[in-house]
Amino acid sequence: MPPSSSDDEDEAIFQSHLRGDSSSSSSPSPPPLHHNFFAPPFYNRPPTPLPPSPSLTSLLRPSRPTTPDSSADELEPVPRASPKVPTYEYYGFVLYLFSSLTFLMYLLWSYLPSPFLHALGIYYYPNRWWSLALPSFLVMLIVYIYVALASYNIGYLTLPMSSIETIIDDAANIATIDGKGRMRSSHKKRERMGTGSNVHDWRTIWSQGTDAVMDVPLGGVCEVLYGDGSIASAQKAIKTHSLPSNTKTYDNPTALAADPNVDLIVVSVNVATHYDLAKPALEAGKDVFVEWPLGRNLKEAEELAEIARAKGGKTWIGLQARFNPGLKLLRSIIDSGKVGRIMASSLEARISNFETWASLKYKYFAQSGIGGDLVSIYGGHMTDAFATVLGEFKHINSLTSIQRPTIDIMDGEKVVEKGLKRETADHIFIQGTLVSGAVASLSLATDKPFPGSTALVWNIHGDKGQLLITAKNAAINIHELTIKFSDYESGNVEDVEIPKDAQDELPQAGKNVGRSYAAYATGEGYPTFEDAVLRHRLVDAIQKSSSTGQRIALDI
Numbered sequence: 001m002p003p004s005s006s007d008d009e010d011e012a013i014f015q016s017h018l019r020g021d022s023s024s025s026s027s028p029s030p031p032p033l034h035h036n037f038f039a040p041p042f043y044n045r046p047p048t049p050l051p052p053s054p055s056l057t058s059l060l061r062p063s064r065p066t067t068p069d070s071s072a073d074e075l076e077p078v079p080r081a082s083p084k085v086p087t088y089e090y091y092g093f094v095l096y097l098f099s100s101l102t103f104l105m106y107l108l109w110s111y112l113p114s115p116f117l118h119a120l121g122i123y124y125y126p127n128r129w130w131s132l133a134l135p136s137f138l139v140m141l142i143v144y145i146y147v148a149l150a151s152y153n154i155g156y157l158t159l160p161m162s163s164i165e166t167i168i169d170d171a172a173n174i175a176t177i178d179g180k181g182r183m184r185s186s187h188k189k190r191e192r193m194g195t196g197s198n199v200h201d202w203r204t205i206w207s208q209g210t211d212a213v214m215d216v217p218l219g220g221v222c223e224v225l226y227g228d229g230s231i232a233s234a235q236k237a238i239k240t241h242s243l244p245s246n247t248k249t250y251d252n253p254t255a256l257a258a259d260p261n262v263d264l265i266v267v268s269v270n271v272a273t274h275y276d277l278a279k280p281a282l283e284a285g286k287d288v289f290v291e292w293p294l295g296r297n298l299k300e301a302e303e304l305a306e307i308a309r310a311k312g313g314k315t316w317i318g319l320q321a322r323f324n325p326g327l328k329l330l331r332s333i334i335d336s337g338k339v340g341r342i343m344a345s346s347l348e349a350r351i352s353n354f355e356t357w358a359s360l361k362y363k364y365f366a367q368s369g370i371g372g373d374l375v376s377i378y379g380g381h382m383t384d385a386f387a388t389v390l391g392e393f394k395h396i397n398s399l400t401s402i403q404r405p406t407i408d409i410m411d412g413e414k415v416v417e418k419g420l421k422r423e424t425a426d427h428i429f430i431q432g433t434l435v436s437g438a439v440a441s442l443s444l445a446t447d448k449p450f451p452g453s454t455a456l457v458w459n460i461h462g463d464k465g466q467l468l469i470t471a472k473n474a475a476i477n478i479h480e481l482t483i484k485f486s487d488y489e490s491g492n493v494e495d496v497e498i499p500k501d502a503q504d505e506l507p508q509a510g511k512n513v514g515r516s517y518a519a520y521a522t523g524e525g526y527p528t529f530e531d532a533v534l535r536h537r538l539v540d541a542i543q544k545s546s547s548t549g550q551r552i553a554l555d556i
Contacts, residue, residue, distance in 0.1 A: 296371030326481030340464030349474035396432035400425035
């Protein structure tokens with residue numbers, strides 16, 4: 001008997017592999033497959049057995065078909081899902097040859113000189129300008145498509161940051177929660193989530209979401225990182241800060257405001273949450289203290305002041321610079337007539353905190369829309385101190401500018417974000433006339449003061465004398481002042497001693513705050529939300545004057 005060919009041997013081996021033999025009957029069966037809807041199509045499935053590669057002689061033999069036919073074979077038919085001949089590999093190889101030939105023709109068309117082509121008998125071919133134009137056109141088309149898709153995604157498909165759907169996808173049920181806490185199910189039914197407050201029970205909501213996607217709402221992220229607003233979280237804070245064990249806890253601002261035993265609610269957190277926390281307290285008629293700024297903008301400040309007027313609760317804003325003993329002394333010196341009629345004043349402040357870097361917790365100083373930046377916070381405290389001594393502005397011209405477009409964000413000694421784009425001004429210039437008729441100029445910038453000089457220099461010029469006020473730090477609402485007086489007639493220069501009080505025993509950052517609390521306790525001249533609205537109007541006028549280039553008249 002003649003020896004069998006290699007393709008016949010391969011065929012026998014392959015069919016034996018498909019059918020199996022008696023020796024393998026005792027082997028354990030493969031474990032059952034568990035269907036996973038989230039797995040790829042062939043995930044965790046046994047590979048389909050493939051035949052051995054056919055020999056060259058079997059491929060060239062015309063009498064044998066390249067695709068097995070069950071009617072022409074007495075052996076067990078081969079499943080068509082496992083073709084004997086790898087047909088798709090042939091297609092791929094032909095496509096590879098065709099693409100290589102096409103690219104070779106492109107190179108010959110582009111780079112071979114015309115005489116060489118003519119020598120080959122090739123006289124007709126497209127203009128070689130197209131060899132450069134076509135690739136360039138295709139590359140630019142890809143760029144345009146990419147830019148168009150990116151613009152469409154950002155302009156139309158990207159949700160606003162205020163949306164609760166910001167970092168979740170359409171597959172989750174929680175993506176349909178509206179601003180009132182109602183959730184729409186897949187059957188368009190609405191369900192009330194929570195207890196009527198703005199605080200959601202994210203654990204309950206997550207249980208209704210899509211487990212495989214694990215969608216995490218922005219509010220839920222904040223609760224995990226900074227506390228979930230629950231009673232348990234509040235009790236943990238009591239232990240952390242060593243508060244009395246009978247300290248009462250709340251899980252939302254509305255519950256706190258509804259407690260009849262609460263007389264005063266203090267809001268001293270990031271400015272972005274001032275409005276949401278103060279509003280329930282004001283609507284409940286509580287006395288409310290809010291750290292400056294009152295809100296993110298003038299609109300929020302006016303709305304909170306309007307609610308306070310309607311409900312009758314006492315309001316108190318954290319403009320503590322006016323309680324600085326140095327400012328009170330300046331006001332008394334001017335009222336005494338010692339300086340004479342005030343003609344002009346100039347104030348220059350330099351803040352090195354946000355020059356080239358900022359702490360991670362103050363990252364929002366460089367971000368617009370939050371309401372906490374150089375103009376609103378430092379500018380608000382500075383102009384309030386200025387107005388406490390010299391009176392309010394009547395007209396202003398201002399200029400705000402970004403001179404350092406990027407800033408590094410630090411967490412301790414580590415740079416956590418390099419080159420963050422600065423969206424808020426780092427230089428502020430204000431000029432204007434006061435209600436008294438004096439002219440004024442203020443400058444505030446994130447720069448280091450000149451070596452040997454102070455961070456704050458304030459001159460007040462009268463027709464009888466001059467006052468020079470300096471401070472080691474530009475935060476006039478926190479740091480102590482040094483005052484000198486120059487008398488024009490005698491030519492004498494004297495140091496003005498600032499009196500001490502009981503609050504000087506406190507840490508530096510708490511001295512003026514303590515004086516503010518003492519004024520509220522005695523009811524003696526503490527600033528209210530009406531004062532906050534007045535200061536917000538000035539901050540708003542500074543920004544408008546800078547953006548329009550116009551002189552702004554203030555409604556005093």
